[in-house]
Amino acid sequence: MNKFREWLEHRTGLGAAMHEALYENIPGGSRWRFVTGSMLVYCFLTQAITGFFLWIAYSPSSQTAWESVYYIQHEMTLGWFLRGIHHFTAQAMVILLALHFFQVVVDGAYKAPREFNFWVGLVLALIVQALALTGYLLPWDQKGYWATKVATNLMSLTPALGAEVQQIVVGGSDYGHFTLTRFFALHAGLLPALLVVFLAIHVALFRRHGITAHSHPRRADEFFWPNQVFKDALAFFLLLTVIVGFTIYKGGAELTGPADPSEQYAAARPEWYFLFLFQLLKKVPEFFGAIVLPGLVLFYFFLMPFIGRWRWGHVLNVVMLFGFLTASVYLTIEAYLEDRYALNQSAEPDPSIANDSQALALHDVRYQASLDFLAGGQQAEREYERLVELIDHEDGIPIGGAGQLQRNDPETQGPRLFKRYCASCHDYYDPDGKDDMRIVSRRRQSPLLDTSVDPPKVQRDEEGNVVYDLSPTGAPNLYGVGSRRWLRDFLSAELIDKIEYAEPKNPQESDPNTFAREIISAPFFGNTAHREGDMVSFVHDNLADLDDEGKQALENLIIAVSAQAELASQAEDDAKAASDGRIAAGVEAFTSTFACSDCHHFPDVDDPAAAPDLEGWMSAEWLRDIIANPSHERFYGYAEDANDRMPAFESQLSEHDRDMLVRWLRADDRELTKANQ
């Protein structure tokens, strides 16, 4: 054994090197505050190991990146844990980096003869940032995709070569396979290699110059081993427990839905450690905020060793660093709170700013932006859960990728399309508030203005009430369309033309805009031209005060008409009603009791063509057709201007999209069954 040791020692000098490494003198003895450097090295090692194992399961291409990460996260043994450790260690690294940097500057460890090592440290910090940035994109999920896109778009601002720089990094003019292969090569290849090289230089120089500490009269000097080694190891062990804690608590690193270049992601934010830059860009022009300012700060950091030579230089450096950190923390917190503004504030502005129209407007903008952010997050979460369900149901992901599953899923596509094409008029919300899917737009009525005076004033009627512009701006709530419940509500005198307003708060004669009032509820025809139509008067005149027999007949009618929709969720009830004879009774009520057939066509009833055709009412086919062209004679084509503002979507929405929309409105695919596989 001793022989072997000697042999090895002679050829490698391993023992001497170990001895030198472990018996490095620490003036003033071991200290807890010296642990940051070693912890960073440990973080890096952890990242290298976990990163390697992630690598063996990861596949960089736009059809497989998300899919393979999904597989790691949901299928592979402890995959979620591995990913979580990698993710949270990265975060810890950023924090440790800041601490280490702070400590080096405060201790003046950047001064001669350690300037060079200080610069090497700065380069290391930049490499770590680059690793963080490139890693964020690799899962190819919505979050990483949009956040990174912003970052690479900023690259195109680089003077002179902007577009070229961006294209080289992205691997084309837009994101695709090459973006992933390039980012992955950087993240797992070049950047770690550079990190190792610079880390070696950093440690070698550190050894050369020794620790920046002084012997202490009351504290003995110590060797690195064992006290400092123990402190380093214990500190990293504690950090590791925190990382493991986070990983378990959060169920690993977050994964959002697969990247979709055509789908906005309102909740896109960079990782929290870049949030201060993101926030800065809201305030200053992007060239200045993304390139000039960070460039200047970095330049200052590089100059620190020189500035530190001046009399007050060191103090200036510490103050500058402190200022930089404070500003970053401030911006980070501000960004965080701004996104959650709607959670901490109500839609109603604080009374204290009631008279400040500028503050009111700001409140409005912030509130809305925050709502968008929160809703974006919720939507992403919901879509993700749905996607997991779909993948389980399909027993895997098709070769076209998970995006293909989403594109053919009404529950995912429906709300997206509805928001884009329908939500400007229609709402979608559960009147009972049980379903948390809620797509509701704000609609306002403005006062009419009397322009004969200058400045224009609000018009008032004889009683002094403000006169509003009552032109319709809405359309029925389509939640549960075609169901008995929907039809029952529709045929009630209370709801069919209901429109409810919130009175304007604190209106001021000097500013007519302050008189605008919000429409808080108009579930059916209340905010449409149909409120003056025959259907509304029919409901008020004939359905308002029914005796018991009439009520029974109306219920039968509702059942019969709703059965035309053939909703999957109502199939059992419909079959039962058919065998009970209630549908037949309903048809009877339709034709004779209420004489609906005077206007509406229904199966086995002559075509009066004075109102929309109710044969197949709200069935998939009927809905697809009315969306394609509501002015068709089957629908509102019976009279010149019977159609109230609804455009024909034939040319705007593909057949596939109309189908997605309709199936979602009817909730036919909400439950995944064998049948619709």
Next chain:
Amino acid sequence: MADRNQREPGSSEPSSNSPPPRRNFLVSFLAVVFGAIISFFPLVPGAAVLLDPVLRRKKKVADGETNADFVRITSLDSVPKEGAQQFPVIAHRHDAWNHFPNERIGAVYLRRIGENQENVQCFNAVCPHLGCIFSYVTSRNEFYCPCHNSAFKIDGSKVESSGQVNPSPRPLDELEVDQERLQQGEVWVKFQNFYTGTEERIPKQ
């Protein structure tokens, strides 16, 4: 505040008395323990992911799932009366996260047997030697693998006499044909792959 005098590299002597040896030992011991934990920790989930394919298969076996399912190959009419013919096996295939609804997952040879040629015999088209796909040679009414010259008779047994070395460790891998469906004129086969190079037939899970 900074230490400006550069020290000689390697000059490392604690200037004053070291801590007492007992404490020193305890700290050393703990340093090694924690050092070992933090060094080996990331290897644990890493190893789990690395070994995932093995663990997954074990679990499948434990759950009683097998990869051997009856797959429809063709109709009985399409199987030639003379010799043998290759047919693709089309089925669902899983590959990590992906699933492929109708993919070629392999190939088989079918030939007629029985007195009235009413029965069918089926071989996996993978050579038991090292996994090449072998072919049917009409002129000799034999199967022949171009990779290392394995040859098999029409009934799947090894050809031993041709003067050439036959490296295959076993006869062709015969697959079970669903007799009930065969009566209805459809050929369904229990499709399975086997490890190559072994004398014994060991199914792949």
